[in-house]
Amino acid sequence: MLAALISHMLSEPEATATVIDITLAFDLRRLHGKLAHALQFHGRDIKEAMTILGRLKIMKVFDFVGLTESVVEVRESLESSGTYSPPHVLKQAAPRSTVGDSEDEGEMLDVPTLPSPAPQDKPKDISSPSLLIIDSISQIAAPLIKSNHVQGQALLTSFMRSLAHLSRTHHLCTLLLNGTTTYSQSKEDTPSIFSSCALRPALGKTFAYMLDLHLLVHAIPNTAADARRVYGNKHEGKGEQEAGLVEVIEVLQDRHGSRVDKWTALTLDTSSNLAELL
Numbered sequence: 069m070l071a072a073l074i075s076h077m078l079s080e081p082e083a084t085a086t087v088i089d090i091t092l093a094f095d096l097r098r099l100h101g102k103l104a105h106a107l108q109f110h111g112r113d114i115k116e117a118m119t120i121l122g123r124l125k126i127m128k129v130f131d132f133v134g135l136t137e138s139v140v141e142v143r144e145s146l147e148s149s150g151t152y153s154p155p156h157v158l159k160q161a162a163p164r165s166t167v168g169d170s171e172d173e174g175e176m177l178d179v180p181t182l183p184s185p186a187p188q189d190k191p192k193d194i195s196s197p198s199l200l201i202i203d204s205i206s207q208i209a210a211p212l213i214k215s216n217h218v219q220g221q222a223l224l225t226s227f228m229r230s231l232a233h234l235s236r237t238h239h240l241c242t243l244l245l246n247g248t249t250t251y252s253q254s255k256e257d258t259p260s261i262f263s264s265c266a267l268r269p270a271l272g273k274t275f276a277y278m279l280d281l282h283l284l285v286h287a288i289p290n291t292a293a294d295a296r297r298v299y300g301n302k303h304e305g306k307g308e309q310e311a312g313l314v315e316v317i318e319v320l321q322d323r324h325g326s327r328v329d330k331w332t333a334l335t336l337d338t339s340s341n342l343a344e345l346l
Contacts, residue, residue: 072201078120086125087125091203099121135227136230198238198241202243209223225278244279251266262288279323281321289311289313297310
């Protein structure tokens, strides 16, 4: 998450970000260190780190009510900054066989009245890119669903619809983190294309249909030798500690495209940016 946040904050001089921290484990000191290292790698003054962090807003929440209030605050902040642009409402065309308000008796009948073209907006300054990170939604949604499945799912669905509307209206990039659980391989098929990955999204299959793009992040051995260390020494309990691992991002669902089952392996470069291995 920190790598994605740093890449976004360095992408544009006016890029802003909001982190809604539900886990209460967001490490600001660590973020500052990685950001300073990234600035130094790009030949920039590390003192800029404090200025960049000034464009970052961190919210701590403890329950679902606090989460919804935080999202409302994000919406109000975006609207007050002038990024909100409501769609034009076109006048409805008059039905056929309707005579317009005119004294000209030679006016043709049975010709529908076309709506007047909407006035074009004057060019506006392009708003600065904004990123919203919620870490993590399963922290508070999973207990609600477990205690009362129907009510919990209703609250989550309503919240996700509101969040989707906010993201589309303000061209907001929203990164929603969901925890994972591990079940036995015999219980059901894993959603991952990697047979060695037994992870499943914590909020289940229903939650995936509320997302535009559903990604699964997990670690796999980097080389064949690393794989032998991991899977050959599992009984010793130290295989993964000695082996080299890389992060894999794979697409589980894609509402607007055909990227399902595609994947890539990533690592962090010396500037704390995500680097593709393949």
